Amino acid sequence: MTTDTLSPRREPPVASSPARRAPGRPYRSTGPQAILGSGPAAKVVAIVALLLMTVMWLIPPAWMVVTSFKSEPDAAAPDGWMPKHGFTADAYQKILDQGNLPLWALNSLVVTVSVTALTVVVSALAAYGFSRTVFRGRKGLLALTLASIMVPPQILIVPLFREMVTSRLADTYAAMILPQVVAPAMVYILKRFFDGIPRELEEAARLDGAGSLRAFWSIVLPLSRPILAAVAIFVFITTWNNFLWPFVSTSDPDLMTLPVGLSTVKDSYGLQYAQIAAASVLASIPLIVVFMVFQRQIVKSVATTGLGGQ
């Protein structure tokens, strides 16, 4: 499974998703449907189970959306789904007027885009170095990089925080961004991919006088778009939602990211359920829109990078 999804010349198997089957085309007795069996009873059971689980998984966000459109008294004393005083968009109005939500979203965007861009560039360069070049200490460094995948970021927060205070970076964007750029697992995934690209392609270019950087830039990178996209998407999702490090490294409300800022909403507004719900809905929209647009790529990137050991 790992080797399959990580080898470059085969698309990760998710690419041929059954979702793309032409509508109305009858299913053969093999393939996905073979799991079910052909009996109508099995199909009914499966559909019921699917619907049941889907409803269970959708109730929490649905509750949040409904609550966000309630008036504050209705939201605070919920008596079922329907509000006594009717639906209203007041909570959204208030959140957007008085809240720091747009600022937090902007901070999240700055941090996430910076981390993603830096991680992809730095990791791809290193992966190419490990995959294609020979230099003293390369094997040792590679072994060290791989071993460091084992280090849980959680145990680094105390010394990292100390480091940020000492270097006067605490409470800056740099403090939130830079430590998140270290992604040994991503280096490993990219190296595995580069290893699978035939060397002949670059050697031909080198015969024409191209240097390593040139070969990397114009031959290896274009062939690696899918894996680069996968790594970028994966880093983007995890960084956008990262809580612990941004929470520890900033106390300045003007620098808070969405997850950190949102966790303080309770304190700053008192228990305003409708406003909390509205803030949550607004904070959830970006990634969900991204997911709906890039659904196939995201599924692919989770399948490719998820097994890499994040």
Added chain:
Amino acid sequence: MSTVPTGVRRTAAGRSRRTGPLFVAPFLVFFVLFLVVPLGWGLWMSFTDSSLTGRGDGAFAGLANYAEALTDAEMWSSLGNTAVFTVLSSVPLVVVALIMALLVHTGLPGQWLWRLAYFMPYLLPVAVVWQIWLMLFQPGQGPLNSMLGAVGLDGIGWLTDTKFAMWAVVLVTVWWTVGFNFLLYLAALQAVPDHLYEAAAIDGAGAWRRLWSITLPQLRRTTGLIAVLQVLASLKVFDQIYLLTRGGPDGSTRPVVEYIYDTGFTGYRLGYASAISYVFFAILIVLSIAQFRLFSRREA
């Protein structure tokens, strides 16, 4: 490979000896500054009295922190909570993910809807997840307690009763993160070759038989990987527990990572927090090696 003249290969090798370090250098800078240095610094701090207030800084304490940690009932209880959480969450996170993937992979229509429904929670920031469930868990007439009331059961102090708080946290975690494992299983299922099922169909194997004899064995490798990743991820739990319960009630849900955080950032004892970090790290390494051995043996 052999088509390249040796002269070119030699100069290419010579060039790569010079350019190689340049490729790796940027990563190395980040790696050293933000992983190696803090790792070493943390280890050093674990032997000192370092505190966040600056007092007692650098005073060498030898193994005192470690000695204290080994007899610290709070550390052991937080490790115990972490272990309980890991067991309670890992099993459903593997099993439910598998069931979801099997159901979705049956080729029934509405693929994008199932995928969105199961994976969407994973896309939500933890602070949103926390806010949603805090509303659902409201005591008294909260939505979950109303549902219990509707079927004639008493309301539960989801986050305030020591009997239920850990279960509530597990419930939230499963709901939030199962979509990730679900996608991994879905990818693995799509890689199972059709001809295995064709052969089984010819032999007249029924649906259960195909599940037990083809699908599950084909997924064994993925299951092993998901289990390893899941256990490691669950051991490191912090965010959702901290936000939902602050480790309460009565410390009954406080995981070890939160104890590290509390000790270092609320208790200002960075040295002691570092020592606990390293005890935890040692446990993680031992567990990973054990897990790796277990699964690679089963593989062979």
